[in-house]
Amino acid sequence: MPRRPTLEFWFEFASTYSYLSAMRIEALAGAADVAIRWRPFLLGPVFAAQGWTSSPFNLYPAxxxxxxxxxxxxxxxxxxxxxxxxxxxxxxxxxxxxIAVHGADEPWIGDYVRAVYTAEFARGQAIAEPGALSALLNDLGLEGPAIVRAATQEPNKSRLRSIGEEAKSRGLYGAPSFLTEDGELFWGNDRLEQALAWAVGDRPAGMR
Incomplete structure (x- = not known):
């Protein structure tokens, strides 16, 4: 059986447009027969490298x-x-x-990501406190306290820092971003469908 192509989904929990993509990517990827690689990262260091001290949506009020x-x-x-x-x-x-870095390859990662985004942008709740995140994990039938503890161990913290460096080295500058196996970068929620099409070889005439 042929191996399914993989699409990397780079997302930041503070990002509104990542929220829109996270809520629909699994269904769309399933329909396209594309596997998702969940790539949580922090945009703060990426923005800092561009000279920004906050989200551009705060820096430019309009x-x-x-x-x-x-x-x-x-x-x-x-x-x-x-x-x-x-x-x-x-x-x-x-x-x-x-937590997302710790669970990126676990079967519960999609449910966890959607739960965090729903709490944040559908209910307006804060997501900074580990206790609130532990409760979300418990609601998913997981061992919230144990997962939170594991996520705060130094190997996982180091992994997150490495992911941030990888994001910069691969040219990411915002979220959501999608990377195909051949290195094609798509940025923005409105490019999700195009990224999936590219992943399966459906590309515009003249592009390869």
């Missing part, structure tokens, strides 16, 4: 206002719950990302 309206429209179009903006933006996503 862009930020339009982003929130755009994400609300897209959430409604996709049948997601009404968008609820958390009190702080961007949120501190370190603890959530460490």
């Amino acid at each position: 862009k930020g206002r339009n982003m929130w309206r755009d994400v609300a429209r897209e959430a409604a179009r996709l049948g997601l719950p009404p968008l609820t903006r958390p009190d702080a933006f961007p949120q501190n996503s370190l603890a959530a990302t460490r």
Whole structure:
């Protein structure tokens, strides 16, 4: 049986557009017969390398206002719950990302990612505290405290730092980003379908 192509999904829990992609990528990838490689990372160091001290949606208020309206429209179009903006933006996503790095190859990773995003952008809840994340894991039938402890061990912290360096070395500058096996980079929620098509060899005329 032929091996399925793989698409890397690079996402940041503080990213609104990563939220939109995370809520639909498994269904779309399944329909396209593409495997997903979950790649959680932190955008803060990437932004810092570009000279930004915060999200560009905060640095440029007009862009930020339009982003929130755009994400609300897209959430409604996709049948997601009404968008609820958390009190702080961007949120501190370190603890959530460490857990995702720890569980990136586990069968529960997709459910966990969607649970965090739902808490953050559908219910407007904070995701910074390990206790809140432990409760989300418990709700998924997992051992929340044990997973949180494992995620805070030095090998996992080091892995997250290495992933951040990898993101920069591979030219990532925002989230969500999608990387195909031949190194083609697609950026933005609206490029998810194109990334999946490229992954299976369906490419525009003249492109290879």
